[in-house]
Amino acid sequence: SQQGEEDPQALSIQEGENATMNCSYKTSINNLQWYRQNSGRGLVHLILIRSNEREKHSGRLRVTLDTSKKSSSLLITASRAADTASYFCATALGQAGTALIFGKGTTLSVSS
Amino acid sequence: NAGVMQNPRHLVRRRGQEARLRCSPMKGHSHVYWYRQLPEEGLKFMVYLQKENIIDESGMPKERFSAEFPKEGPSILRIQQVVRGDSAAYFCAARGGSTDTQYFGPGTRLTVL
Numbered sequence: 001s002q003q004g005e006e007d008p009q010a011l012s013i014q015e016g017e018n019a020t021m022n023c024s025y026k027t028s029i030n031n032l033q034w035y036r037q038n039s040g041r042g043l044v045h046l047i048l049i050r051s052n053e054r055e056k057h058s059g060r061l062r063v064t065l066d067t068s069k070k071s072s073s074l075l076i077t078a079s080r081a082a083d084t085a086s087y088f089c090a091t092a093l094g095q096a097g098t099a100l101i102f103g104k105g106t107t108l109s110v111s112s
Numbered sequence: 113n114a115g116v117m118q119n120p121r122h123l124v125r126r127r128g129q130e131a132r133l134r135c136s137p138m139k140g141h142s143h144v145y146w147y148r149q150l151p152e153e154g155l156k157f158m159v160y161l162q163k164e165n166i167i168d169e170s171g172m173p174k175e176r177f178s179a180e181f182p183k184e185g186p187s188i189l190r191i192q193q194v195v196r197g198d199s200a201a202y203f204c205a206a207r208g209g210s211t212d213t214q215y216f217g218p219g220t221r222l223t224v225l
């Protein structure tokens with residue numbers, strides 16, 4: 001079974017709306033990272049949040065982490081058509097540098 | 113992900129041939145990870161290398177797959193006697209020693225005919 005699972009699998013919104021994606025995981029983590037992947041392209045790192053952090057911001061992105069619920073959320077505010085992509089959460093379980101475990105992703109479609 | 117180079121970007125092989133995928137991390141990033149992505153799936157970890165050493169190969173199939181990261185030159189993921197099920201996108205990620213963030217290359221899309 002997946003360590004990280006994103007919810008929803010797909011999300012369609014209008015430009016200007018906010019998009020919220022959730023990620024749940026099963027075991028204790030060292031950190032959790034969010035990535036974006038445009039169709040047929042590589043992954044772009046968005047933000048890393050450590051297990052002792054609860055919230056981080058980067059531009060229009062806001063990530064929260066609730067270790068008691070083993071869940072994280074990614075909020076994109078004031079979405080743009082260019083935000084259309086797949087978004088993945090990835091967890092690092094052990095010491096720094098261990099491999100990442102990815103979920104299946106949320107496909108976000110932003111229409112203008 | 114600027115700086116991590118992968119080549120080729122697309123590779124077509126017939127069943128039974130060998131595939132060699134290359135990854136050149138940016139300078140100073142001596143930790144390399146290989147991941148495989150099947151269609152409509154997330155990435156699955158394969159192997160973690162740090163200059164000349166394999167740190168974790170728990171995600172590598174036991175047969176036909178091998179990886180190396182020599183002192184000089186790129187990291188190589190080698191797939192011998194490819195089968196149709198090997199068709200996937202293979203991504204390389206690199207990390208510096210003082211950070212947890214992995215930076216991904218553009219990937220190599222392998223198609224086995």
